[in-house]
Every structure is written in structure tokens, then in C-alpha cells.
Amino acid sequence: MSLSRRHLLATLALAPLAGCGFEPLYGSDGAASQLRGQVRVTSLGTRDGYFLRERLLQRFGAPEPDAPLTLSVTLVTESEALSITQTNDITRYNLSGTAAITLREAGVDEPVLRDELSGDASYNAPSPVVSALNASTIAAREAEQDAERRLAEYLAEQIADRVLIAAELLSQ
Structure with missing residues (x-):
């Protein structure tokens, strides 16, 4: 063509x-x-909550002192074994997360938006035979932390998109 x-x-x-x-x-x-500078994101108090909040601040910008919207997020994550060897060694994990969000406007009781979003991220972990070397243990921990960060950032992107769509619908 x-x-x-x-x-x-x-x-x-x-x-x-x-x-x-x-x-x-x-x-x-x-x-x-x-919405740039108009959304205050509450702190979550956990490592993955930090990653999620930082990504949301990248998307919405630092809140102005009089930001009219407050976004509250409750983040729940859990780890699950995905790949188990014949000797019962876990070599792959799946990290699942759910973010319950509430967007409120200052001075208004009814939330502007309430939703629940989910996602997951996987990572490899070396078997205990390989983990006898200290470097493998460190690599496994780094892989887990990277999966936590990826999951939090993925959820933050979903949350930001959902908030933007809700704001667009409200402005019409």
C-alpha cells in the first residue's frame, strides 16, 4: 500500500x-x-506504596497547597509460588496487588471516584542449591524488589488513567 x-x-x-x-x-x-498539581496523594507507608505514590506524583505533579482533590489508596499485595521443582524448591513467584482508590473533592462528602484495580508481576528466584552463594540470595532479593516496584508502577498508571477519565467525564 x-x-x-x-x-x-x-x-x-x-x-x-x-x-x-x-x-x-x-x-x-x-x-x-x-489536574496538574490539583491532586493530593495520601502516603501509604510501605515500600511498594512509596513507588506507587511517586509514580502518581509524576503523573499529576506535586500538589498545590490548595489542591482540591485528595486521592486515597489502599494497597494489598501477596506473593504466590508459580514454579515449584520436584524437590519442592520455589523458582518463580507471582506478586499480585489490588489498589482500592477513593478520590474526594475538598468539602464534599460523596467521593468523586471509588474503584478497585489489580495487577501482577512475576520474578525468578534461584534454587537453594544455587543460593548457597551469597550473590544469588542478593539477586533474588533484588528481583523481588524489582517486581514490587513494577507492580506498584503498573497500578499507579492504571489509577492515574482511571482518575483522568473520571475527571474528563465530570468536566463534560
Whole structure:
């Protein structure tokens, strides 16, 4: 297919959006720019909670002193053995997480948004035979911490998207 034909097809595919009032979420007047500095994210007090909050602050920006919205997150994670050898050694884990979120506007009792989001991340752990070397134990711990960080950041991205969509719907 020639380049000009692809360009024409792409233009025709996007043309209906121009007439329906579609506005990009991340456009200059979209919810993403309007919420910058307007969302206060409560502290979670855990390592993975720290990663989650930091990613949310990257997405929403540091809150202004008079930020009208407060986002509360309750994060629950659990680890599960995925791969068990014949000698009952666990060599792969799955870390699952659930984030219950509540977005409140200052001075309003009813939450603007309440939702529950989930995700998971996996990591490898060396078998105990290999773990006799100290470096393998350190590598296993680093892999676990990396999975915690990846899970928290994934959940933060889901939360941010959900908040932005809710804000966009409320502004209409």
C-alpha cells in the first residue's frame, strides 16, 4: 500500500472524531493538564506504596497547597509460588496487588471516584542449591524488589488513567 493511500485511509478513519466533540485526554485542554498539581496523594507507608505514590506524583505533579482533590489508596499485595521443582524448591513467584482508590473533592462528602484495580508481576528466584552463594540470595532479593516496584508502577498508571477519565467525564 502506498504512503499516500495509507495517509488517506488514516485521515478518513479519524474524520468522524472531528465532528463528535472528541478531545484528547492529554491535549492542552484535556483532563491531564487540568489536574496538574490539583491532586493530593495520601502516603501509604510501605515500600511498594512509596513507588506507587511517586509514580502518581509524576503523573499529576506535586500538589498545590490548595489542591482540591485528595486521592486515597489502599494497597494489598501477596506473593504466590508459580514454579515449584520436584524437590519442592520455589523458582518463580507471582506478586499480585489490588489498589482500592477513593478520590474526594475538598468539602464534599460523596467521593468523586471509588474503584478497585489489580495487577501482577512475576520474578525468578534461584534454587537453594544455587543460593548457597551469597550473590544469588542478593539477586533474588533484588528481583523481588524489582517486581514490587513494577507492580506498584503498573497500578499507579492504571489509577492515574482511571482518575483522568473520571475527571474528563465530570468536566463534560
